[in-house]
Amino acid sequence: MERLFDEELTKLKEKLLRMAALVEDSIELAIEALKTQKEEPGCEVLKREHDVNLLDVEIDETCLRLLALRQPMAGDLRFVTSAMKIGVELERMGDLAVNIVERAEELRTMPLLKPLIDIPRMAQMAQAMVRDSIKSFITRDDALAQDVLKRDEDVDHLNDQIFRELLTYMIEDPSTIKRAVGLLLVGRHLERIADHATNVGEDVIYIVRGKTIKHYLDRKPFAGCEK
Amino acid sequence: MERLFDEELTKLKEKLLRMAALVEDSIELAIEALKTQKEEPGCEVLKREHDVNLLDVEIDETCLRLLALRQPMAGDLRFVTSAMKIGVELERMGDLAVNIVERAEELRTMPLLKPLIDIPRMAQMAQAMVRDSIKSFITRDDALAQDVLKRDEDVDHLNDQIFRELLTYMIEDPSTIKRAVGLLLVGRHLERIADHATNVGEDVIYIVRGKTIKHYLDRKPFAGCEK
Numbered sequence: 001m002e003r004l005f006d007e008e009l010t011k012l013k014e015k016l017l018r019m020a021a022l023v024e025d026s027i028e029l030a031i032e033a034l035k036t037q038k039e040e041p042g043c044e045v046l047k048r049e050h051d052v053n054l055l056d057v058e059i060d061e062t063c064l065r066l067l068a069l070r071q072p073m074a075g076d077l078r079f080v081t082s083a084m085k086i087g088v089e090l091e092r093m094g095d096l097a098v099n100i101v102e103r104a105e106e107l108r109t110m111p112l113l114k115p116l117i118d119i120p121r122m123a124q125m126a127q128a129m130v131r132d133s134i135k136s137f138i139t140r141d142d143a144l145a146q147d148v149l150k151r152d153e154d155v156d157h158l159n160d161q162i163f164r165e166l167l168t169y170m171i172e173d174p175s176t177i178k179r180a181v182g183l184l185l186v187g188r189h190l191e192r193i194a195d196h197a198t199n200v201g202e203d204v205i206y207i208v209r210g211k212t213i214k215h216y217l218d219r220k221p222f223a224g225c226e227k
Numbered sequence: 228m229e230r231l232f233d234e235e236l237t238k239l240k241e242k243l244l245r246m247a248a249l250v251e252d253s254i255e256l257a258i259e260a261l262k263t264q265k266e267e268p269g270c271e272v273l274k275r276e277h278d279v280n281l282l283d284v285e286i287d288e289t290c291l292r293l294l295a296l297r298q299p300m301a302g303d304l305r306f307v308t309s310a311m312k313i314g315v316e317l318e319r320m321g322d323l324a325v326n327i328v329e330r331a332e333e334l335r336t337m338p339l340l341k342p343l344i345d346i347p348r349m350a351q352m353a354q355a356m357v358r359d360s361i362k363s364f365i366t367r368d369d370a371l372a373q374d375v376l377k378r379d380e381d382v383d384h385l386n387d388q389i390f391r392e393l394l395t396y397m398i399e400d401p402s403t404i405k406r407a408v409g410l411l412l413v414g415r416h417l418e419r420i421a422d423h424a425t426n427v428g429e430d431v432i433y434i435v436r437g438k439t440i441k442h443y444l445d446r447k448p449f450a451g452c453e454k
Binding site: 039040063067068081084177188224 | 290
């Protein structure tokens with residue numbers, strides 16, 4: 001029984017790592033589609049999305065089997081239920097990579113607004129966050145998970161900067177509006193991928209410390225709201 | 228033991244219903260903030276977000292207790308693990324209502340671009356989807372869950388329509404750009420709320436039928452991709 005449980009647990013970890021690698025790859029290919037204005041990298045993302053979806057279902061079933069196989073104790077129970085949630089997070093990240101490809105497809109026949117520098121940089125940051133968030137889960141590495149959370153702020157700042165720059169483009173030259181809106185949405189998609197990696201990081205801290213730090217950052221009330 | 232399990236299950240359902248009611252309320256208040264350009268409805272959303280976050284943590288703990296209390300069988304096991312995921316979905320919807328308030332706050336001091344008709348309509352559709360998705364989960368109502376999935380398409384169409392209209396505004400009059408981009412993002416936030424309700428609907432169909440229909444809608448490949 002114990003051995004079966006461990007075998008299933010190992011399989012589960014392998015599947016999460018495979019899923020994360022596919023998502024990372026998809027982000028890179030989606031940005032390639034955007035930069036090169038070629039269709040092929042986008043098609044590759046669609047293929048990967050199919051595999052990501054299959055893995056999501058498989059992870060769910062593996063987790064249900066693990067829960068049914070034996071009643072896991074506190075730490076293992078949390079690990080398995082978190083793995084179910086993390087499968088969902090990865091699947092959503094895969095969807096967002098497809099969303100980037102959709103934007104790339106809309107922009108494919110228009111001249112590039114400008115050489116892309118910040119968006120690929122943001123994509124690389126997001127990719128590293130995906131990788132490290134899953135790694136921190138597999139190895140129960142609290143410090144690495146913390147680091148992922150910290151990097152999310154950098155991604156948010158970069159996205160705000162991109163947003164303001166694109167707004168300036170549009171205002172100065174309305175002929176850029178369609179293209180700028182497309183890129184602005186790509187920035188949002190990447191920011192949301194980073195958010196999902198952050199959710200994974202929060203789950204890791206939860207299972208390591210045994211208490212949640214979700215919502216630990218209380219939102220600042222707007223100036224007009226009383227405390 | 229059986230009685231304890233049933234009691235916990237009842238508490239769990241009550242919490243999900245309370246959470247859904249808070250989210251529904253938050254969407255309405257966020258749109259009110261956008262329409263009236265007053266701060267107070269936005270502050271009310273922030274208060275509700277706090278309660279939504281607390282409920283998310285409580286639901287998670289209730290589910291872990293239910294899993295630890297006894298090894299639930301197939302149907303119950305699925306119900307409890309789905310409830311954990313649905314808590315996450317509701318929490319994200321609450322975040323999106325706060326995002327709408329953030330957009331309302333940015334737009335508060337600018338003249339309204341136009342009387343808002345479609346966005347409040349979209350908000351109402353999203354609210355109903357939140358309500359019905361949770362109702363379908365509590366009552367394991369496959370048909371209602373299906374209906375939620377169908378309505379998601381209507382929301383998507385309405386959002387595309389709003390998007391195109393706002394793009395036209397911007398191109399015709401660049402002085403509207405900032406406001407139009409703000410509203411365009413509100414449309415996205417609402418669309419994503421509807422997506423989360425759809426995720427809940429998919430989970431319901433999963434527990435009722437015992438098999439997943441997630442990813443049942445295979446994405447159409449782009450024209451340039453081979454099959």
